[in-house]
Amino acid sequence: MKALLYIETSGDKVLGGSVELISAVKAIDAEGTALVIGNKVAAGTVASFGIPVIYTDSVATDNDTLTEVLFEIVKGENPDMLLFANTALSKDVAPRIAARMNFGCVSDVIGMSKNDGKVMYTRPAYGGTIFERIEVEGASVVTVRGGSFSKPEAAANAEITEKNVQIPANAIKAKIVDVVKEISESVNLEEAQVIVAGGRGMGSAENFELVKELARVLGGVVGATRPPIEDGWISRAHQVGQSGKVVAPKLYIACGISGATQHTSGISGSDYIVAINKDEDAPIFEIANLAIVGDVTEILKGMIEEMKKVKAE
Incomplete structure (x- = not known):
């Protein structure tokens, strides 16, 4: 089983929930490859966990462009599953990729297990009052809740493969012309110990x-x-x-x-x-x-x- 892990970054930092995807893949004995877009320092960090990395220097400053880059990579790699950390970005991009590739889509997963060669996903439902188990026929796009899996241990550096992805200008339907940031308190609850x-x-x-x-x-x-x-x-x-x-x-x-x-x-x-x-x-x-x-x-x-x-x- 082949898994592609999208690694989300902030500056040169790899988001903790994305790193945990490495442990999620190991839990089901899948063959994992990480994907890092536009951040070579982060690509090196991920490779230090012993997982092969695909790196592209494409500039994906908006979700439309990111979707196009991911779509091209996923088409080329043809994974059995594409994993995201369950972030605001993934909630926008993951269903787009699932629709384009005709993959199943499972969100907010907190557990993964393998039975008879098939993966069973566990996720909370009805406000967390129950847990449901979902099996997907064919390939799937999955978002994984942060903290559901442990952070991986450092290992021997794995190989980083660079790929060039060209996006046609007419594929981008929206253009960001200005960004206005709200002045607010910075609170990093998701990464807090x-x-x-x-x-x-x-x-x-x-x-x-x-x-x-x-x-x-x-x-x-x-x-x-x-x-x-x-x-x-x-x-x-x-x-x-x-x-x-x-x-x-x-x-x-x-x-x-x-x-x-x-x-x-x-x-x-x-x-x-x-x-x-x-x-x-x-x-x-x-x-x-x-x-x-x-x-x-x-x-x-x-x-x-x-x-x-x-x-x-």
Whole structure:
């Protein structure tokens, strides 16, 4: 089985979710080849994980051009599956490629297994309340949720093959003439290893400062559910959950969060979840590795104090 992995980059950096595709391919014993477009430094980084890389210096600054470049590469390679990290970009481009190639398309995959030579994809459905398993007849385009697979270990450098892709001018239907960037807080929840998140149970903007303080002490990132954002305690850039960011940190601390499905579906990939809530029947405790029942503000003050002591040693 032949798999082509599209590696998404930002500057010279390879996005973590894209690197995890290497582990996803290994999980089903497929023959994987990575595709890097327009970023030679990133191509070298990916090759250091021991996977062959196809590199093209084509400039794909918009999704129309990227679609054309991918289409040409996929036609030439004819893979059994094309894998993307489940990002905003892939949600736009992946179905376009699937339609052009007449491939099946499965989005937000969190697990892959192989049975009798066929791949079975697992993905959440109905807001994460159930998991469905999907089998595709023929080739497929798949987007994989970040954090579903581990990051690969470094290995002997694999070969990088350069390919020249020419895109006809009439293939591009839209042209970007200007880009206006919104001035907003930069929050990298998807790549964070530690996230401390607060919910309605924090009670006030003043109490929510304890969430921020613990995140700072732990060297982590602040997350939030919808109510604190709507109440103006923190910006929308910090929202975690189905309508925010899907995250998969090593440690997720949920403070005053009840555990609505819309939120828990976005944190299910976390390695270890600590939940603090005064309600011992809170749904968040059903997925928590460690449940702490009590006054969230007092518990956070104690955690902050103890962690500062540890840091000072």
